Amino acid sequence: MQLVYYPDPILLKTAKPLDRIDAEVRERVGEMFELMYSESGVGLAAPQVGWSARLFVCNCLGHEDRSGEKVFINPRIIDKGEEYVCEEEGCLSIPEVKGKVNRPDSLLAEYQDLSGELYREELFELDSRVFQHELDHLNGVLFLRHLNTTEKLLAKKILRELEKEHAEREASAGKGSGGRPRKS
Numbered sequence: 001m002q003l004v005y006y007p008d009p010i011l012l013k014t015a016k017p018l019d020r021i022d023a024e025v026r027e028r029v030g031e032m033f034e035l036m037y038s039e040s041g042v043g044l045a046a047p048q049v050g051w052s053a054r055l056f057v058c059n060c061l062g063h064e065d066r067s068g069e070k071v072f073i074n075p076r077i078i079d080k081g082e083e084y085v086c087e088e089e090g091c092l093s094i095p096e097v098k099g100k101v102n103r104p105d106s107l108l109a110e111y112q113d114l115s116g117e118l119y120r121e122e123l124f125e126l127d128s129r130v131f132q133h134e135l136d137h138l139n140g141v142l143f144l145r146h147l148n149t150t151e152k153l154l155a156k157k158i159l160r161e162l163e164k165e166h167a168e169r170e171a172s173a174g175k176g177s178g179g180r181p182r183k184s
């Protein structure tokens, strides 16, 4: 399992509902947690590993406390709190880019867990923020969209670099062994 990076097209697509929670899904979820921890992330959505499914994992307590692990399947927001908070975010699929995003500080979420059971839960602060960031991923929305004009300008140079790297990967994958050698 590998991370996909901006501007991979899967990051801009609406992910498909997950209607079957089987052994394969549970195995992938385990791999997603390991990948998330190895990248020091607090959340990871299925499209970020090239999987078009409405599922994300998170652990706002960090890898040292596995009791914070949560799996959100087919998640949605039932209601949002009125208070907005603007805080810095980053994204494992867009390395180096950071920016402040204004989001409701609390929300009422509905989701299924790995057993398929449906839950309603109020989420606050970091839990609420991570939920919204990851839910955006399932809707093909990157946090870049929420940045202000200055932050967007600052991000541009890094985004161009990532676009170049993506194009190079595509070119070498498409041409197989007869392709241009990769620059070292």
Ligand SMILES: [Zn+2]
Residues within 6 Å of the ligand: 090, 091, 092, 093, 133, 137
């Ligand atoms: Zn992200």
